[in-house]
Amino acid sequence: MRLVLQLVARLFIVVILCLGAATVWATIDAYRSVDRATAASAERVSVALEALYWRELMLRSSRMREQLLPAPEWRTIQTMGLISPGICVRVEPAGAFEKPLCGQSKGIGQTPPRWFAATVEAVLGSHVPVVQPISTRAANAGSVAATADPDAAIALAWQHVLDNIHLALLMAVAIALLASLAIAHTLAPARQIVTALQRMARGQYRTPLPRFRSVELAMIGQAVGELGDRLAQAMEERAALTRRLLEIRSDERRALARELHDEFGQNLTAILAFANTIEAASAQEKDQGNNEVAQDARMISQATHRIMACLRDTLNRLRHPPAEELGLEACLVDLVDSWRSRNAAQPMIQLDLKGDLADVRGAVAAAAYRVAQECLTNSLRHSSAREIVLRIERRSGAENALLVHVEDDGGGNAAKVAASTGFGLTGIRERITALGGSLSIADANRGVRVAATIPLAA
Known part of the structure; x- marks a missing residue:
């Protein structure tokens, strides 16, 4: 597998892990944001009802305070606008048959899978209601209790997860593409280094490499250049040593050729002369015994000629070539x-x-x-x-x-x-x-x- 693909695959794994961590964080944050929205809704409604309470108290000072509770006309569109989506608000003490006033919960998000809802509720637990007094100066003015709708909270968390996943996937694809281009551009000098090594394998040891911007690649290029110089120097020294050995061998061959020529050549010539003399002397006598001696002398002459021919071939091969x-x-x-x-x-x-x-x-x-x-x-x-x-x-x-x-x-x-x-x-x-x-x-x-x-x- 190519190094670029390996690096991109590892980067993609890191992106997937980061995506998983971001998904978990987004789920927790979305789920906890419901608690923050619950507290904020209770705070806004309590402030609005406090103003409404003191206004009614001042305008209707002749009435008993118990008759002001619950505060009249608090279930208005303005109050509903203060409540976050998926949050329900109830005023205590509550009137007869009074239902909580809830913010808009439709369209908050898609319906989450059952496993997601079960996992979130099991891990993060349920939302705690928030109770906010209407007035800190008048304890008997009542309080505002805000609670979160569990289904709306889960849907909101699931919508945050989907949004983060989509965004993270787009970022992962963009990072993978850009990282591939960046890694490929960074590792492009590796091809030049491999080409230089292939030339060194063919005997071109001194192969210059350009200066790389990357410190690591520059170090590798410098090491390859130094290796090529050392190999070239070693081959030059080896060639010089081989030439010297060949010169020594040529000198030894010439010396051996001289010895063979001087010693063997002279002795063979003497043997041939003695054989010819014996053959000539035996030819002058006609008896049978002398004929056998002449025949032996002739065989010695023939063997000597063959040895001398072989010696001449050997000397021709031993002597320095005339070229x-x-x-x-x-x-x-x-x-x-x-x-x-x-x-x-x-x-x-x-x-x-x-x-x-x-x-x-x-x-x-x-x-x-x-x-x-x-x-x-x-x-x-x-x-x-x-x-x-x-x-x-x-x-x-x-x-x-x-x-x-x-x-x-x-x-x-x-x-x-x-x-x-x-x-x-x-x-x-x-x-x-x-x-x-x-x-x-x-x-x-x-x-x-x-x-x-x-x-x-x-």
């Missing part, structure tokens, strides 16, 4: 010609050179030569390929890289080749990585395709 000094194009042509000339039964090797390769020298040329050499060797030795395509392409412009493409039709398995831990593939991987390039091994139409990209800036 660094002679140029890549000439060395590739020589490499392909050497494979073609060894055996006519070898598969057809097609060399395709694109772009200007004349100035490609140094470590890039050596790496490209080693890739081509290793791939040709693997195709010729470990597959039944009948055609091998070696393509070297120089790409200029923004890419500025050298592409080495080797494809055969030997029906190999690219996954097994890629998972191989042989020294050949490991070596070319290390070389390409040290130069900041990339190596890919994939299935071709009828075989395996190896593609290496080496930046010329290396």
Whole structure:
């Protein structure tokens, strides 16, 4: 689930809880407002009746006070206007058959559900009548008793609840929409951070991020930038270390090649000379024993020739590739010609050179030569390929890289080749990585395709 939706859902839950709390508060307040309206109605009616009482008392001073009670003509429209809706007022002492004077209760609110009325009455209880004396100076002037109509009070509370719920729902929808837009706008930089991390995963470690207004996102962006710098520095150090190791290995290979050439080559040459001498000396004598010696000497010569041929191949692989000094194009042509000339039964090797390769020298040329050499060797030795395509392409412009493409039709398995831990593939991987390039091994139409990209800036 997206973070924006999670935040909006949580905000909506908070709004629902607040709506519930507001509903409870509105119910209590509406229910208690009836008590306030009851007290206010009693107060207003008592003030009006006090004025009426003293007026009658002064105009009819010859009459007894008992004859003034209840106050005459108090049930008027003016008095009814002083009574709040849903409130009934009664004057004590009351006259014969006198009914309470009630305010307008129709249209106060909708009829509430039974469960609401039962819950409110059970939790909040019933309304207490309010008794207000007509005059504080004349205790015998009577009093005003105001009581609330329970049904009207419940209807009024239910109407307040409905009004608050409608308003709260509209506010909840508005808050959800506005909060969604605000949260989406606030989290928009997260997409840039994710994009930067994806670029770092592809090797673009130094990916600048804009400055974010949010302090938290700015801290995350700064951490991502610092991480990219550290990764880039670590990869540069690793590449430098790999180049140094390759240089050391090249020196060791040259030293080993010199030792093999000087020691094994001279000894093999001496063995061959001794065998030729024995064969020549034995050929001058015609007896059977000497013929066997000559045959043995001839076999020694043949074995020595085979060992010397194998030694020459080993020395060619151990020595530093001539591509660094002679140029890549000439060395590739020589490499392909050497494979073609060894055996006519070898598969057809097609060399395709694109772009200007004349100035490609140094470590890039050596790496490209080693890739081509290793791939040709693997195709010729470990597959039944009948055609091998070696393509070297120089790409200029923004890419500025050298592409080495080797494809055969030997029906190999690219996954097994890629998972191989042989020294050949490991070596070319290390070389390409040290130069900041990339190596890919994939299935071709009828075989395996190896593609290496080496930046010329290396």
